[in-house]
Amino acid sequence: MKQRVLAGIPDVLDEQRFAHGGNLRRLAEQAGCRAEEILDFSANVNPLGPPPWLGQVVGQALQSVDAYPDPDSHDLLMAAAEAYKVWPTQVLAGNGASELLFAIASLGGFGQAVIPSPTYVDYARACKAHRLKVLEVPLGDDRTVNFPAMGRLLTTPSLVFLCNPNNPTGALFSPADLREVAAMFPRSRFVVDESFAEFLPEGADRLVRDRPSNVVTVISMTKFFAIPGIRLGLAFADPEVILRLKQAMPAWSVNTLAQKVGARCLRDTAYAARTREQTALLRESLASGLRHVPGIRVCPGSANYLLCRVERVGQDAAPLRDRLLMEHRIAIRLCGNYEGLDNNWFRVAVRSGEDNERLIRAMEAVSGTGRGPVVRRTKRTPALMLQGTSSNAGKSVLAAAFCRIFLQDGYNVAPFKAQNMSLNSFVTDEGCEMGRAQVTQAMACRQRPDVRMNPVLLKPGSDTGSQVIVMGRPVGNMSVGEYVRYKPRAWEAVKAAYDSLANEHDIMVIEGAGSPAEVNLKHHDIVNMAMARHAAARVLLAGDIDRGGVFASMVGTMHLLTPAERDMVEGFLINRFRGDETLLEPAFGQMFEHTGRPVLGTVPYIHSLGLPEEDSVSFKEGFRPEARKLPPGQCVDIAVIDLPRISNFNDIDPLHAEPDVRVRVVSDAHQLGTPDAVIIPGSKSTVPDMKALRGAGMAAALRSLAAEGGRTRIIGICGGFQMLGEVVDDPYGLESETTRMDGFGLLPVQTTLVPEKTLTRTWGTHSRSSLPVHGYEIHHGLTKPLADSLRVALRDNAGQPLGFSRADGRVWGTYLHGLFDADEFRRWFIDQLRTDKGLPPLGAVQVRFDLEDALDHLAGVVREAVCMEKIYKALGFSGCCTQASLFRVAGG
Numbered sequence: 001m002k003q004r005v006l007a008g009i010p011d012v013l014d015e016q017r018f019a020h021g022g023n024l025r026r027l028a029e030q031a032g033c034r035a036e037e038i039l040d041f042s043a044n045v046n047p048l049g050p051p052p053w054l055g056q057v058v059g060q061a062l063q064s065v066d067a068y069p070d071p072d073s074h075d076l077l078m079a080a081a082e083a084y085k086v087w088p089t090q091v092l093a094g095n096g097a098s099e100l101l102f103a104i105a106s107l108g109g110f111g112q113a114v115i116p117s118p119t120y121v122d123y124a125r126a127c128k129a130h131r132l133k134v135l136e137v138p139l140g141d142d143r144t145v146n147f148p149a150m151g152r153l154l155t156t157p158s159l160v161f162l163c164n165p166n167n168p169t170g171a172l173f174s175p176a177d178l179r180e181v182a183a184m185f186p187r188s189r190f191v192v193d194e195s196f197a198e199f200l201p202e203g204a205d206r207l208v209r210d211r212p213s214n215v216v217t218v219i220s221m222t223k224f225f226a227i228p229g230i231r232l233g234l235a236f237a238d239p240e241v242i243l244r245l246k247q248a249m250p251a252w253s254v255n256t257l258a259q260k261v262g263a264r265c266l267r268d269t270a271y272a273a274r275t276r277e278q279t280a281l282l283r284e285s286l287a288s289g290l291r292h293v294p295g296i297r298v299c300p301g302s303a304n305y306l307l308c309r310v311e312r313v314g315q316d317a318a319p320l321r322d323r324l325l326m327e328h329r330i331a332i333r334l335c336g337n338y339e340g341l342d343n344n345w346f347r348v349a350v351r352s353g354e355d356n357e358r359l360i361r362a363m364e365a366v367s368g369t370g371r372g373p374v375v376r377r378t379k380r381t382p383a384l385m386l387q388g389t390s391s392n393a394g395k396s397v398l399a400a401a402f403c404r405i406f407l408q409d410g411y412n413v414a415p416f417k418a419q420n421m422s423l424n425s426f427v428t429d430e431g432c433e434m435g436r437a438q439v440t441q442a443m444a445c446r447q448r449p450d451v452r453m454n455p456v457l458l459k460p461g462s463d464t465g466s467q468v469i470v471m472g473r474p475v476g477n478m479s480v481g482e483y484v485r486y487k488p489r490a491w492e493a494v495k496a497a498y499d500s501l502a503n504e505h506d507i508m509v510i511e512g513a514g515s516p517a518e519v520n521l522k523h524h525d526i527v528n529m530a531m532a533r534h535a536a537a538r539v540l541l542a543g544d545i546d547r548g549g550v551f552a553s554m555v556g557t558m559h560l561l562t563p564a565e566r567d568m569v570e571g572f573l574i575n576r577f578r579g580d581e582t583l584l585e586p587a588f589g590q591m592f593e594h595t596g597r598p599v600l601g602t603v604p605y606i607h608s609l610g611l612p613e614e615d616s617v618s619f620k621e622g623f624r625p626e627a628r629k630l631p632p633g634q635c636v637d638i639a640v641i642d643l644p645r646i647s648n649f650n651d652i653d654p655l656h657a658e659p660d661v662r663v664r665v666v667s668d669a670h671q672l673g674t675p676d677a678v679i680i681p682g683s684k685s686t687v688p689d690m691k692a693l694r695g696a697g698m699a700a701a702l703r704s705l706a707a708e709g710g711r712t713r714i715i716g717i718c719g720g721f722q723m724l725g726e727v728v729d730d731p732y733g734l735e736s737e738t739t740r741m742d743g744f745g746l747l748p749v750q751t752t753l754v755p756e757k758t759l760t761r762t763w764g765t766h767s768r769s770s771l772p773v774h775g776y777e778i779h780h781g782l783t784k785p786l787a788d789s790l791r792v793a794l795r796d797n798a799g800q801p802l803g804f805s806r807a808d809g810r811v812w813g814t815y816l817h818g819l820f821d822a823d824e825f826r827r828w829f830i831d832q833l834r835t836d837k838g839l840p841p842l843g844a845v846q847v848r849f850d851l852e853d854a855l856d857h858l859a860g861v862v863r864e865a866v867c868m869e870k871i872y873k874a875l876g877f878s879g880c881c882t883q884a885s886l887f888r889v890a891g892g
Contacts, residue, residue, distance in 0.1 A: 027331050038325075041348040041359055042333040044167070044196070044305040046226035047282050048352075051271045054227070054261065061260040069256040076259045079266040080234055084208045089239040092246055093254045093262070097195050097220035097233035101161075102126045103248045104191055104216055104235070110159040116145045118168060118338035120193065123161035132159065136339045139166075143299070145173040147181050157187040164207075165196045168335055168347040170301020172731065175205045182212040195220035195233075196303035198272065199279050201733060208236050216241060223304070224275065225265045232258045279304050281476040281486065283350045287756075288473030289360035290348075293367055300756035302732065304350045307335070316343040320366060328362040353489060381502040382875040383537035386573075387512035387528055389553040393544045394575040396437040397611060398603070399511040401862035402871075403444035404855045406507050414501055415441030416535075417511040418494040419456040419527040421466070423647035423684045424612070427776035427817075431759045432472020433457060436650055440612055441509065444855045455497035456490050456526070458483070461645070461685050461735070471497065474757055484524055491526045495534055502535070507875065510537055517560035529565045538570045538874040541597075546576040546605060551587050558595045570874045571600035573866065578605045601866030611854050612650040635662045636833040639675040641698065641720070642667035643689045648682040648778070651717055654820045654849040660842060661830060669697040676833040677713045678705065680720025682817065686753070686781070687736040690723045690743065699744045706746050706811050711836045714746060714811045721803060721813030722781050725749040734780055746811050748787035749804055753780045762816055764796040768809055771825040775818025777802075783815070794819070821849055 024035040031038065073093040081088045094100035105113070105126040113127040117136040127134045135153060140146035145162060154160070165172050182190050192207045194217055200206075207217045216237040222228040232254065235245060254262075265271075287306055290298045295312040310317045317334055324330040336343035348359065384402060386395045399415060406413040420435035427433055432451035439449045451472035458466040465479045468486065470493050478486060502508050514521075516528035516539075525531075532539050541557060543550035554572055561569070572591065574584065581602050588599045629635060640652055642665050655661050666672050680702075683689040693699055705712040716724040725743040729752040730736055743751075763774045773794060785804055793805035793812040803814025820826045823845045831841035 024331075027325065031325050031329060033329060037329050039328075039330045039351075039355060039358060041351065041355075042331045043228065044223055044303070044347075044349045045228055046224055046275055046279070047304060047350050047355075048226065048271075048275055048278055050226045051265065051268055053264065053268075057261055057264050058257055061257045064256050067256075069252050069254065069259060071251050073254050073259050076254070076263045076266075079263040083266040084236065086209055086236060087239070090236055090242060092235045092237075092242045093259070094233045094235065094249065095253045095255075095258070096222060096231035097193065097218050098122055098126075099231075099249065099253065100218050100233050100235045100245070101191070101193070102129065103245050104218075105130045105132060105159065106248050107241075107244055110157050110189065112153075112156055113159045113161065114150060114153050115161045115339075116150065118166075118335070118340040119161070119163045120167045121337060123163075123191075123193075124339070127159070127161075138340050139169070139171075143169045143171045145177075147173075147177055151181070151184070154181075154185040154188050158185075158189075160188055160190045161193065162190060163193040163195075165200070165301065165303040167193075167196065167303070168305065168307045168333070168338060168341075168345075169299060170303050170305060170307055171299075172200075172302050174731070175207050175210075178207065178215070179210075179212055182214050186214055188214065190215045192217045194218065195223050196305075198224035199276060199303045201280075202273065202276060204733075211236065213238050221262055221265060224272070225261075227261060227265075230258050230261055232262045277482065279350060281478070281482075282353060282356060284755075285353065285470070285473075285475040286348070286350055286356040286360070288470075288475060289356065290363065291473065293360070293363045295367060296363065298756075300754055302755070305347055306350070307345060307347050310344050310346070317346040318343050320363070321346065323366045324359075324362055327366070328358075330359055330362050380536060381505060381508050382877070383502070383508040383510055383535040384871065384875060385510040385512060385532050385535070385537035385539045387516050387532075387539050387541050389515055389517075389541065389543040389550070389557050390547075391514050393542050394603075395511050395513075395542055396441070397609070397858065398540075398542055398573065398575065398862065399437075399509050400441045400444040400611065400855065401858045403441050403509050404859035405863050405868065406509065407445055408856075408859060411506040412504075413445045413507045413509060414447055414450075414505040415445060415453050415509050415511065416498055416501060417454050417513070417527070418498070418531045419458065419490070419513060420454050421458040421460065421513065423459055423645065424650060425457060425459065425469075425648065425778060427759050427761055427778050428472065429761050430472070431761070433469050433474075433759055433778060434472060436612055436648075437511070440851065441511070443851055444859075445509075450501070452497040452501045455494050459647070459684055467684075472759070487524050487526060491530075494526055494531070498531075498535060508535065508537070510535060512539075515557060516541075516565070517557040519560060529561070529568065532568050533564075537568065539568045540571060540573050540600065540871075541569055542573040542575050544576050545574050546578065550574060551591060554591065555594045558597070566595075569597055571598045571870070573600060574602040576605045577602050598870075600870055601862070603862055603865045606858065606861055609854060609858065611851060611858065612653055629662065630660045632662070634839065635660050636676040636830060636837060636839070637662055637664065637673075638677045638679060638833075639664050639666045639672055641678065641680045641693070643681065643683050643719075644692050645684040645689050646681055647684045648718065648817050651681055651817055651820060652679065654823075654826055654847075655830075657847045657849060658826070658830060659846055660834070667696075669701040672698070672701050672705075674705065675712060676837055677715065678702065680714070680716045680723055682717055682778075683719030683723075685735045686719040686722045686751075687728055687730055687738060687741055689719065690728065690741065693723070694744075702744055702746065710810075712810070713833065713836070716747075716813035717819075718777075718779050718815050718817060721747075721815060722751040722783065724811065724813045725751055725783065726786060727751070728781075729753065747804060747806060747813060748790055749783050749785055749813075751781045751783045754782055755780070758815075762796050762802065764794050764802050764816065766794050766819075766825055766828075767792055767805070769825060769828045771822065771828055773816060773819045773822045773825050775816045775821065777815045778817060779815055781815075823848055 027038050028035040076093050077088045077091050080091045112133040115123050115136045116139050124134050218235050221232045287298045297309040297311050299307040321332050321334050333347040335341045335345035386399045388395045415438050422435050424436040425433050426436050426439045428449050434451050434454040438454040442449045457469040460466045467477050468475050512528040543554050724747040727750045729740050734753045758777050758779050760777050762777050766773050789807050791805045792801045794802035794814050802816050805812035827845045834841050
């Protein structure tokens with residue numbers, strides 16, 4: 001076979017059809033180094049490494065090496081039977097999964113082997129070794145098994161090899177679908193390789209136990225337990241098939257060490273649970289990092305590896321592989337010898353966090369986009385930090401005010417919040433996700449939103465768990481306990497992001513979260529006093545007097561802080577005060593006596609602020625400052641459906657500002673009435689929220705409004721769009737244990753929830769109006785039409801659909817958040833509702849949705865209320881005493 005040479009390295013992976021990864025001796029020869037210097041991402045083993053007890057068990061087993069191993073592997077098979085709830089006669093051990101696969105191919109009785117590809121190369125190798133004709137059929141468009149297309153081949157009794165999760169794609173097929181196909185073709189035998197299925201969540205549907213009689217399931221214990229040097233695999237089948245396999249294999253196939261280690265592995269449920277949890281987090285973190293490398297596409301996967309593709313025109317992955325090996329001593333698996341793939345594709349294993357970061361840095365260096373070493377601060381940047389006595393004390397708004405004040409005074413300022421818990425997120429131009437509050441603060445600074453401003457974002461999906469997003473990319477869904485264990489890594493990202501950002505600015509304005517005195521949380525704090533200490537920030541403690549009890553909460557907070565933490569507090573801000581400020585003066589003196597800190601300002605309640613809310617509290621309470629409105633009879637009525645897990649509710653903000661729009665937040669079907677339009681907003685958890693709406697009768701009420709002849713228009717945004725469809729599939733269990741749920745049936749579309757999250761800024765056009773729209777996409781769903789009558793509601797600038805509409809245009813949905821920010825489109829939409837209602841359209845844009853005036857107004861109110869002289873002095877600026885001397889921006 002002809003040898004191809006790239007960058008001085010023989011293209012070993014193309015030398016032979018059935019080559020594997022993990023050949024460290026050969027890799028070391030190519031790189032000119034020792035084997036132990038190679039960081040091997042070409043072989044897929046547990047990133048946690050072997051179980052901690054391995055050496056002890058091996059040592060004990062060595063005492064028995066002077067005797068033959070048990071030919072029946074009795075203890076191992078009993079452990080397997082117990083672990084997988086099968087009879088011992090239904091399981092067989094082998095010297096690795098490969099030996100079992102070859103034995104299965106040797107049994108005969110079939111005229112051909114059918115192998116959906118690309119997949120593990122040894123299936124074809126085993127069949128060819130036993131002179132069995134091989135038909136390699138392509139996987140479906142979604143890289144899963146296309147069972148209907150394969151059915152015509154199975155009229156001939158066949159030996160069918162399937163891998164679940166598939167190697168190298170990491171994709172899953174439905175075991176239920178296979179059970180149905182196996183019943184349809186009883187004369188064929190289906191071999192299901194579940195070597196990587198142990199990495200799936202506990203309770204995932206498997207074919208080890210619930211298995212038709214013509215299915216043989218094989219697992220590899222070496223992958224999951226990180227013991228590839230101790231060859232061990234298991235086969236599960238009906239007893240007569242197991243007996244035939246045993247007769248086809250040599251005696252003493254499984255040695256004593258493998259038997260002892262295997263039995264202990266199968267009984268170590270704690271190690272298995274920890275592996276599943278940690279591997280999922282490491283996989284998402286690695287995928288997130290690799291997606292930042294230009295020209296690299298990362299496919300979603302369910303196992304301990306990722307399939308990637310080089311998408312630069314005229315290049316494949318061979319030069320990348322060669323440079324990684326020669327320059328960085330890192331090995332990846334080129335996939336050109338997989339049927340259906342070429343050398344544009346490569347596979348990387350999931351390894352430890354440190355190893356994964358090294359791979360990401362190396363790939364960035366090879367692609368010319370390397371970040372270099374972690375940035376540390378080279379200067380002490382003055383920092384002002386807003387902390388609060390509670391959540392919703394107004395910290396975000398006050399931080400935005402100080403950002404704009406410092407900007408007006410001529411400083412290069414940036415906002416920062418280490419950790420934000422919010423479902424209200426935003427996508428940056430780089431496709432990274434961050435909290436909307438920091439976006440507003442960035443606008444106050446006239447800075448582009450930068451994910452470094454909010455390095456950790458938590459998006460609650462339930463009362464006890466959240467999606468964790470680090471530096472703009474999801475790293476996994478974690479329970480509270482899991483996130484607490486993950487926090488040290490998150491803290492490193494926080495510090496690096498802050499140091500990098502602080503190096504570039506004159507002043508930093510930092511926002512805390514909740515209260516700094518939550519004694520149950522302080523030991524793993526990364527957002528309040530720990531952040532203030534790292535930034536050497538001066539802290540202002542804010543309290544919401546509108547809620548009551550503000551003085552007691554401030555004094556109590558100070559008493560719960562340590563002496564070192566109290567030293568960082570410069571003073572207090574009373575927020576949202578209504579009335580005569582002189583009435584507070586007696587309390588100020590007592591506050592100083594108790595705490596030794598002054599009140600530095602009393603900020604009045606600001607009506608009609610016009611800034612986005614940080615969280616959904618005000619939204620759900622139905623409160624939103626309204627602009628001056630036309631008489632009720634001249635306004636359109638828009639009902640916005642309240643969702644238990646509502647997200648990105650700021651999509652509605654521009655409608656509040658319109659003089660001829662009244663927005664109602666509706667949580668009960670009886671409140672719905674007959675509005676001119678209904679908007680179903682975004683949701684963090686579409687499937688549970690859809691169930692909740694159906695249970696509350698909202699789905700039936702919406703179907704009644706959407707009936708033919710009705711004038712109400714129904715619009716779904718993101719999760720709301722998915723709910724409008726016929727079906728929402730959740731095959732990976734991202735939001736529910738229910739793999740399929742009926743939608744509201746208002747649009748003939750079907751949505752499939754996938755692990756890979758779409759995060760992108762988007763520009764496009766609304767089809768009916770031909771007006772431009774813009775915003776961002778942030779979703780896990782892929783939605784496809786089910787009927788020819790469906791119309792495209794919006795298209796992006798590349799011509800791809802952003803949403804679909806019913807033929808009459810009265811029901812439509814889109815994935816585009818922020819589409820109502822476009823002034824001309826928003827006015828067109830409202831005028832359509834006015835026409836439906838019999839009102840004349842206003843035509844001209846009534847309101848320009850721009851936060852500049854609101855931010856300047858906010859800054860003016862806060863500047864008047866707060867002693868800025870003391871603020872500047874605390875930050876180390878001398879001579880900054882009056883507004884006149886500071887307000888240096890043109891026009892100020």
